[in-house]
Amino acid sequence: MKTTSKEDFRSHCAVNYGVEIFGDRWSLLIIRDIVFVGKKTYGEFLKSEEKIATNVLASRLAFLEEQGILSRTPSPADGRKDYYTLTEKGLDxxxxxxxxxxxxxxxxxxxxxxxxxxxxxxxxxxxxxxxxEVKALVRSGGCIFPDVKE
Known part of the structure; x- marks a missing residue:
């Protein structure tokens, strides 16, 4: 996947910067899944009703990690899985x-x-x-609607 540096942006207009970093549909839906229902793994994101393609999901997760919006760590229970969480930049x-x-x-x-x-x-x-309040909740590993399962 090609990394996006600031030189790659079409412009440095504040709206354009935001749209290029988090403004596509899939990035916002990944963030939604973390905040609202507490998804953390690739497999959990794949189960969302919007049916993101596997290659698109992998690309978006990598991009959001590169941009400092997501952090990826190995699952303590299963080292083959990674957990994705929002960084402070992502929480913002x-x-x-x-x-x-x-x-x-x-x-x-x-x-x-x-x-x-x-x-x-x-x-x-x-x-x-x-x-x-939501930032504090998500920062501590929680989500807004923990009882919602997909």
Whole structure:
């Protein structure tokens, strides 16, 4: 896989930089899976309902690791598996993901998050506090909806 250095960006516009680092669909869905349901392994990411191709998943995980958004460590239980976690740089994307959730809850009539009215209301009322709480939760290995299994 080709690494992306800052010289490879189309421009250094702040929006473009963000889009080139985390703005593709798959990168955001990997981040979502870590934050919302606590996925950590390649196999768990493959089970997401969007059905990411194996080569795309491997490429995105490697890219996010190269960019300092994900950290990869061997599983203590099975050294053949790697665990992916968000770095501090990756955790700083949580407010963006939560804002996407709010936007989707507002405009997607079939959004899975709509039934989570209290959660959506909390994010709307105090996005900074909720973002910090979610960061602390994910930093400690937790996730927002630990009971959701795919």
């Amino acid at each position: 994307l949580i407010p963006i993901v939560l804002n996407i959730v709010l936007w989707s809850a507002r405009y997607d009539a079939k959004s899975y998050v709509r039934p989570q009215k209290d959660f959506v209301k909390r994010i709307s009322r105090n996005p900074v506090q909720v973002s910090e």
